[in-house]
Amino acid sequence: MDFLSDSSTLSAAGHALSMVLSLDRLSFLVLGVLVGLSLGLLPGIGGLTGFALLAPFTYTMDPYAAFAMLLGMHTVTTTSDVIPAVLFGVPGTAASQATVLDGLPMAKRGEASRALSACFTSSLLGGLVGAVVLAVSLPLVRPLVLSISTPEMLALTIFGIAMVSSLSGKAPLRGIAAACFGILVGMIGTNVQTGQLRWTGDLLYLQDGLPIVPVILGIFALPELCELAIQRTAIAGRASIDGRAGMRRGVIDTLRNWFMVLRCGGLGAFLGIIPGITGAVTDWIAYGHAMQTSKGAKDSFTKGDVRGVIAPESANNAREGGMLVPMLAFGIPGGAATAILLGAMMVHGFTAGPDMLTKHLDLTYSMVWSLAVANIFGAGLCFLFSSQFAKIATLRYTLILPVIMPIVFVGAFQGSRSWGDMVVLLVFGLIGWGMKRLNWARPPLILGLVLGTLIERYMSISFMRYGVDWLMRPGVLVLLSLSALVFVTPLLRLLRQGGLGRLKPIRTVRVEPQDLAYVFFIGLGLYALVTAQDWFFMAKIGPIVVSGALVVAGAFSLAYKIFVLPNDVGATGRAGIHMDVTSDRDAALPTRLVLMRAATFFGWFLVFLAGTSVIGMIATVPLTMVAFMRIEGRESWRLSLILAGCVTALVYGVFDQLLHIDWPSNLMGKWLAMLAVGGG
Numbered sequence: 001m002d003f004l005s006d007s008s009t010l011s012a013a014g015h016a017l018s019m020v021l022s023l024d025r026l027s028f029l030v031l032g033v034l035v036g037l038s039l040g041l042l043p044g045i046g047g048l049t050g051f052a053l054l055a056p057f058t059y060t061m062d063p064y065a066a067f068a069m070l071l072g073m074h075t076v077t078t079t080s081d082v083i084p085a086v087l088f089g090v091p092g093t094a095a096s097q098a099t100v101l102d103g104l105p106m107a108k109r110g111e112a113s114r115a116l117s118a119c120f121t122s123s124l125l126g127g128l129v130g131a132v133v134l135a136v137s138l139p140l141v142r143p144l145v146l147s148i149s150t151p152e153m154l155a156l157t158i159f160g161i162a163m164v165s166s167l168s169g170k171a172p173l174r175g176i177a178a179a180c181f182g183i184l185v186g187m188i189g190t191n192v193q194t195g196q197l198r199w200t201g202d203l204l205y206l207q208d209g210l211p212i213v214p215v216i217l218g219i220f221a222l223p224e225l226c227e228l229a230i231q232r233t234a235i236a237g238r239a240s241i242d243g244r245a246g247m248r249r250g251v252i253d254t255l256r257n258w259f260m261v262l263r264c265g266g267l268g269a270f271l272g273i274i275p276g277i278t279g280a281v282t283d284w285i286a287y288g289h290a291m292q293t294s295k296g297a298k299d300s301f302t303k304g305d306v307r308g309v310i311a312p313e314s315a316n317n318a319r320e321g322g323m324l325v326p327m328l329a330f331g332i333p334g335g336a337a338t339a340i341l342l343g344a345m346m347v348h349g350f351t352a353g354p355d356m357l358t359k360h361l362d363l364t365y366s367m368v369w370s371l372a373v374a375n376i377f378g379a380g381l382c383f384l385f386s387s388q389f390a391k392i393a394t395l396r397y398t399l400i401l402p403v404i405m406p407i408v409f410v411g412a413f414q415g416s417r418s419w420g421d422m423v424v425l426l427v428f429g430l431i432g433w434g435m436k437r438l439n440w441a442r443p444p445l446i447l448g449l450v451l452g453t454l455i456e457r458y459m460s461i462s463f464m465r466y467g468v469d470w471l472m473r474p475g476v477l478v479l480l481s482l483s484a485l486v487f488v489t490p491l492l493r494l495l496r497q498g499g500l501g502r503l504k505p506i507r508t509v510r511v512e513p514q515d516l517a518y519v520f521f522i523g524l525g526l527y528a529l530v531t532a533q534d535w536f537f538m539a540k541i542g543p544i545v546v547s548g549a550l551v552v553a554g555a556f557s558l559a560y561k562i563f564v565l566p567n568d569v570g571a572t573g574r575a576g577i578h579m580d581v582t583s584d585r586d587a588a589l590p591t592r593l594v595l596m597r598a599a600t601f602f603g604w605f606l607v608f609l610a611g612t613s614v615i616g617m618i619a620t621v622p623l624t625m626v627a628f629m630r631i632e633g634r635e636s637w638r639l640s641l642i643l644a645g646c647v648t649a650l651v652y653g654v655f656d657q658l659l660h661i662d663w664p665s666n667l668m669g670k671w672l673a674m675l676a677v678g679g680g
Helices: 007-020 023-041 047-058 063-080 082-088 094-108 112-137 142-147 150-162 172-186 204-208 212-231 243-256 258-273 279-293 307-330 336-347 361-394 397-412 419-437 443-466 474-497 513-531 537-563 581-586 591-615 617-633 637-658 667-679
Strands: none
Touching: 007 023, 007 063, 007 361, 023 063, 023 082, 023 361, 047 063, 047 336, 063 082, 063 112, 063 307, 063 336, 063 361, 082 094, 082 112, 082 212, 082 307, 082 361, 082 397, 094 112, 094 212, 094 279, 094 307, 094 361, 094 443, 112 243, 112 258, 112 307, 112 361, 150 279, 150 443, 150 474, 172 443, 172 513, 172 537, 204 419, 212 397, 212 419, 212 443, 212 591, 243 258, 243 307, 243 361, 258 279, 258 307, 279 307, 279 443, 307 336, 307 361, 397 419, 397 591, 397 617, 397 637, 419 513, 419 591, 443 537, 513 537, 591 617, 591 667, 617 637
C-alpha cells in the first residue's frame, strides 16, 4: 500500500500520460490500433500475427512509441473481431466465439447495429476495467500469482469444463457428450508425457495435434454460411435494419447492465493474470457466468439476448490488461503474444520484474495508458462505422458468400499452413452443420477442445509433483466445489422434471432421424475407448476416462429423450430433423431441398479445393468467386469481376506480400518449376 500512496507513483503516471499523448507516439499508437482492427476483421488471423508483423519494426523505435504501437494493435483485435461474428457467425478470432451465439440471432432480427454497438461499448468499458486492474494490481499481485500453481490451474480448467452444463440449455448431458468429444479431438497427436501417438493413423499432419483455427471456423463459420446458402436470403431476411436508433439502444443496454460489465471485466482481468488461460477460454467462462447469474438468461441466451454479447466482450478486452501483470511483475508471459512483447522489451534493454515497478515506473504506466487510449480510440472508430457495417446484413447472399468464403478458407489455412487444414475445415464444417441442424450445442465442443489438453497436462504434473495432496489445497477445493455445483444443479433439475414416473408406454416410443447424432458420438466414444487400451498408462488414462464419460452421457441422454421426453418436444422438419432456433425461417423447406442446397454449398468448397490443388489458392479465389456469382446469383459480369478483383487483391496484399505465408502446393507450380529447370 505504501507503493500506492507514494507521490512518485502519481508523478510517474502523469509523466507517462504526457509521453503517450505526444504527437509522434500517439501516431504510432493509432497505427497499431488500425492494424489491430484490420486483423480482427479477418477470420483466423488474430493479434499474434500482428505482433509478428509489427515487432521487427519496433526494435529501433523509441520504447514508448514501440510499446504503444504493439499494445494498441493487440488490445483492439478483440474489439473488431465481433464484426464478422455478429454479421456472419464467423468468429474473427478465437476470443469472439461466444459472441456469435447471441450476436448473429440479433443480426437476423435486424438488430445488427444494436448488437455491434453493445459489443463496442462493452469492449471499451471492459478494456478500461483491465487497464485499472493492471494499474492497481501490479504492486499487490505478487502473493496471488505465487499462490497459483499447477493444481489451481487444473481446478480452474475443470471449472471451465463444468460450465458446459450451462452452455447446453435444457440438454446438459448432450453438452457433456459434445465437450467430451472436443476433449478427445484435442488429444489427437503425440502425448507429451510418453511420446505415444494417439489416433494419428500414420499421418504426419496429425502428430502435432489438430490446429484450433480450422476446427473453430469449421464448427462455427461454415454452418452459418451454409444456412445462408440454404435460405438464399440476406442475413437479416426481410427485417429492417435498426440503424442509428439501434446504436443508441446498444449503448443504453450496456450502461443499464453496468454491473455485469464490471463483474465480467473483473473476471476477464483475473483470468488474464493466470498464464495459459487464453481468450478462447475467457469468453466462455464469462458467458457461462452471465447465464448463471442474470435473471431469465437461461431461457433467453443463444436466442438474441443483448446481455449475451455484453458479457464476453467485457471480459475479453479486460483480459488484455490482466495478461500484462505477470509479464511485467515477474517476466512470466501469459501466452505467445505477451512472450513476443517480453522479447521486444528485452531488445530495448528492459528486464521484467522489480525494476519495472521502480526504475522504469513511467514506462510501466505508459503501457497502462496505451491500453486505455487504444480501447477508447478503437471502440470509438468501430462505433462510428457500426451502422454502416450493419447494412451488410441486408445484402443478398450471392454478394456475401463469395466474399466471406475465400477469407475463411485462407484463414483456416493459417492453422499449420498445410493441406490438412483444409480437410479439417471441411470435416468439422460438416460436423458443425449437422450439430446445428440437430440442435446440438456447439460451444461445449470447442470448450472441450481448448481445455482438454490443458486438463491432461496439468493433471499429470499435479500428480507427479504433489500426489493426491493437490486435492487438499484451498484454492483447488473452492474451484472444484464450484464445478460440482455448476455441474450437478442442471442434472438434479432434469431428474426432478422427468423421473421414472414419466416413462412413456412402450407403444409410444419411437426413434427419430436426429437420434443418429447420438449414434455418431457414442460410436466415436466406443472407438476411442477400445483403441486406447494398448497405450502406455499415462497416455491412455485421459482418453479412457473422457471416452467413458462420453458414452455414459450420450447413452443416458438418448435414453431420456426416447423414454421420457414427449414425442412432440421441439420443432421438427418434414423428415423429423430437429430445427435449430436460428433456422426457423426455413422450417417450411422440405428436407430434401435443404440437403440439396447444403450439398451444393459444400460442393463449392470442393471446387475451391480442386482449383487450389491445380492452379494455386490465389488464382482460384477470383475464378470461384466469379463462377459462384454468375451461376448461383446470375450477377452481372461487371459486378462479379470487380468484387472478385477486390477480394483477390486483399488476399494477395495481406497474406502474400505482408505476411509472406507459404501457400498450398499445386500441380501447376510443380509443372512450371519443372519447365523452368528443363529450360535452364
